[in-house]
Amino acid sequence: MDIFTAISDSNRRHIVELLAEKGSLTATDICSYFTVSPQAISQHLKVLREANVVTVEKKAQQRIYRLNEQAIFEVEAWAKRYRQLWSERFEKLDGLLQARMEQQQNKPRTQTDERDEEQ
Numbered sequence: 526m527d528i529f530t531a532i533s534d535s536n537r538r539h540i541v542e543l544l545a546e547k548g549s550l551t552a553t554d555i556c557s558y559f560t561v562s563p564q565a566i567s568q569h570l571k572v573l574r575e576a577n578v579v580t581v582e583k584k585a586q587q588r589i590y591r592l593n594e595q596a597i598f599e600v601e602a603w604a605k606r607y608r609q610l611w612s613e614r615f616e617k618l619d620g621l622l623q624a625r626m627e628q629q630q631n632k633p634r635t636q637t638d639e640r641d642e643e644q
Contacts, residue, residue: 526572526575526576527576528576528577528578528596528599528600529600530576531572531573531575531576531578532576532578532600534569534572536559536561536565536566536569537569537572537573537578539558539559540555540566540569540570540573540579540590541573541578541579541592541597543555543558544579544590544591544592545592545597548591549589549590549591550589550590551587551588551589551590552566552567552570552587552588552590553587555570555590570590573590576596577593577595577596578592578593578596578597579591579592579593580592580593
């Protein structure tokens with residue numbers, strides 16, 4: 526499973542947000558933030574582990590989960606590429622609109638334009 530599929534679920538995104546905010550949490554701690562069953566959270570954690578979004582460290586009976594920062598950097602890099610692409614497109618559109626406005630301002634007025642303004 527890839528990163529994007531793993532974080533497509535709102536519960537898994539919430540887990541990612543919790544780990545980003547708290548640093549590390551046990552599975553039990555993570556469960557305490559949800560109303561779904563511990564088994565459901567366990568499945569969500571498994572998906573996140575398999576997609577390498579989180580890492581797990583076993584200490585005695587506890588499993589401590591942490592965010593894999595490299596995975597988050599990959600998502601961020603992907604998003605940056607598209608943000609840049611859209612920024613460039615919007616800049617071109619702004620240029621076209623500005624040119625159109627300048628054309629309209631420099632266009633000679635006709636009698637039809639004057640009649641439209643009077644109404």
